[in-house]
Amino acid sequence: MSVTVRVPAKVNVQLAVGAARPDGFHDLANVFLAVGLYDEVTVTPAEELRITCAGPDAAEVPLDRTNLAARAAIALAERRGLDPAVHLHIAKDIPVAGGMAGGSADGAGALLACDALWGTGASREELLEICAELGSDVPFSLVGGAALGTGRGEKLRTLEVGGEFSWVFAMAERGLSTPAVFREFDRLTQGLDVPEPLASEELLDALAGGDPDALAAAVSNDLQPAALSLFPELADTLAAGSAAGALAGLVSGSGPTTAFLARDAGSAAKIADALRVSGTCRTVRVASGPAPGATVI
Numbered sequence: 001m002s003v004t005v006r007v008p009a010k011v012n013v014q015l016a017v018g019a020a021r022p023d024g025f026h027d028l029a030n031v032f033l034a035v036g037l038y039d040e041v042t043v044t045p046a047e048e049l050r051i052t053c054a055g056p057d058a059a060e061v062p063l064d065r066t067n068l069a070a071r072a073a074i075a076l077a078e079r080r081g082l083d084p085a086v087h088l089h090i091a092k093d094i095p096v097a098g099g100m101a102g103g104s105a106d107g108a109g110a111l112l113a114c115d116a117l118w119g120t121g122a123s124r125e126e127l128l129e130i131c132a133e134l135g136s137d138v139p140f141s142l143v144g145g146a147a148l149g150t151g152r153g154e155k156l157r158t159l160e161v162g163g164e165f166s167w168v169f170a171m172a173e174r175g176l177s178t179p180a181v182f183r184e185f186d187r188l189t190q191g192l193d194v195p196e197p198l199a200s201e202e203l204l205d206a207l208a209g210g211d212p213d214a215l216a217a218a219v220s221n222d223l224q225p226a227a228l229s230l231f232p233e234l235a236d237t238l239a240a241g242s243a244a245g246a247l248a249g250l251v252s253g254s255g256p257t258t259a260f261l262a263r264d265a266g267s268a269a270k271i272a273d274a275l276r277v278s279g280t281c282r283t284v285r286v287a288s289g290p291a292p293g294a295t296v297i
């Protein structure tokens with residue numbers, strides 16, 4: 001017997017970042033939108049905990065207990081006094097270290113899959129609590145749709161979305177480390193007065209109205225200067241997407257994936273073709289959001 005859970009990637013349509021807190025994390029106003037690029041996590045009883053991974057970026061995924069899927073299984077087993085003896089298989093389609101919450105998706109997926117396999121019957125609240133222990137983005141991977149994350153991004157408020165938004169994602173030649181990007185943000189803002197992060201009302205209205213032009217005018221990412229500082233070539237990808245007719249282009253989360261908002265699916269396909277021939281990125285994917293959160297399939 002085995003259980004498979006499908007989990008979406010995310011794009012941050014707004015990422016407002018406050019000053020570093022005493023614990024090293026940053027308070028955020030993080031507006032997440034789940035998009036239709038998915039990892040699938042399958043959990044099967046086994047002699048002992050082991051992980052396998054398949055997909056284009058599989059070689060970059062750790063297969064030891066640092067993998068967020070393994071950490072999720074261990075966290076739930078510990079709470080129930082169970083032995084986490086399972087085989088976790090990750091069918092990986094979300095780019096690794098791309099700022100699209102791929103590892104977080106696997107953590108949320110493994111947690112939901114183990115809960116179903118073991119019949120632990122954890123409440124939504126308990127699952128969200130374990131997710132928050134695993135990482136700032138993990139609770140959103142569980143819930144999907146669209147949400148405003150505050151605190152370090154783990155406190156979620158579900159948001160209304162009035163339509164489907166078409167996106168093009170350009171994956172870069174190499175990854176960026178999330179802590180390194182936050183450290184660069186600290187360096188770039190040293191000595192400056194960093195305002196308290198607040199969600200933009202225009203952006204929330206644009207999401208609720210399903211209006212791509214209004215959303216394009218309101219998207220923002222405070223980590224973008226830090227990502228560009230560590231990875232200057234991303235400016236060429238942003239320029240190529242903009243020249244191809246994207247309504248807006250921005251770095252996704254901590255990067256280095258760049259995200260382009262298109263007017264509709266037809267326009268997204270054209271922007272994707274232009275980015276593919278631009279020579280400014282490794283691969284290009286098209287996806288729309290909102291997408292549902294972690295789901296047993």
Ligand SMILES: C[C@](O)(CO)[C@H](O)COP(=O)(O)OP(=O)(O)OC[C@H]1O[C@@H](n2ccc(N)nc2=O)[C@H](O)[C@@H]1O
Nearest residue numbers: 024025026028135136137138152153178179182253254
């Ligand atoms: C950049 C985003 O992806 C935007 O959604 C997230 O803020 C990062 O979420 P994540 O990958 O789940 O991050 P975590 O595993 O919780 O933290 C990794 C590291 O990122 C930095 N970090 C993360 C979240 C946050 N609010 N402030 C931070 O400073 C910290 O250095 C932390 O050690």
Ligand SMILES: Nc1ncnc2c1ncn2[C@@H]1O[C@H](COP(=O)(O)OP(=O)(O)OP(=O)(O)O)[C@@H](O)[C@H]1O
Nearest residue numbers: 067068096097098099100101102103104106137178
């Ligand atoms: N299941 C996993 N899949 C991918 N990477 C993982 C996983 N578990 C742990 N990692 C580690 O986490 C690092 C970040 O990978 P991930 O794909 O989650 O980045 P990300 O998408 O940029 O994350 P975020 O958007 O949440 O900041 C990887 O380099 C890898 O070492």
